[in-house]
Amino acid sequence: MDLAYSAYTAFYLYLVMLLVQWMLATFSKVPNAISGKIDDSLSHGSFVFRAHRTFHNTLENSALFIRTILFAFILNYPSPRSYFFLIGVLANLVILVTLGLRLA
Template sequence: MAEQYHNVLFVLLSLLAMMVLQQIVATVAHRKQKDMVPGVVDSQLDHYSFVFRSHRTFMNSLENVPIFVLTALVGLLVGIESQYLFIVSSVFLVARFIHMVLFYLIATNTNPSPRSYFYMIGLLSQIYLIGLVGWSF
């Protein structure tokens, strides 16, 4: 079974590794602040602050990636065709990666921002995967 889903498992591991990277970036950015309080992000910060953007990038992944990974694992257990699972997982990974990069690089309080489109691609791939898993029962 692991061999059949090897590529899918690699994508899921990549998603988790990306979250660890985001956690490190957010932690380092937070710790570099002059008046840093551990575990507290200043509520006065907005998208023009890299501390805010790095924190929100990580928190957004915490809100989205675990749901996707769990759904993909259920898909693996119910026997979704490995190629379909790999494609939808790869789309989600690429969308989340581009979302992360754009969140780090673009400081804007306007919405939608370019990162919003990649958030939506990731969300649509989550919805598609949930439907695919639900249809498999």
């Protein structure tokens, strides 16, 4: 198996894991919950608490993880496909920033 294919597959699986964690953290709410706030009575034994913390821990590490992956792709794999991938990432970042500014 090609090393680049393995790297792309691992990155894809990471993004799928992030999506699954987001869905679990979003939809495993207690009744009458306030969006974005965790009930103070929840502790480590609660699935809602664990799902929420797992997702937020992943988010905290995602920026560094994704930057490291992109940096490795730039250094070790100077293929035209990498440049198009980075152009796509840049386009997505521009769209996310633009939407974020509009919502603010």
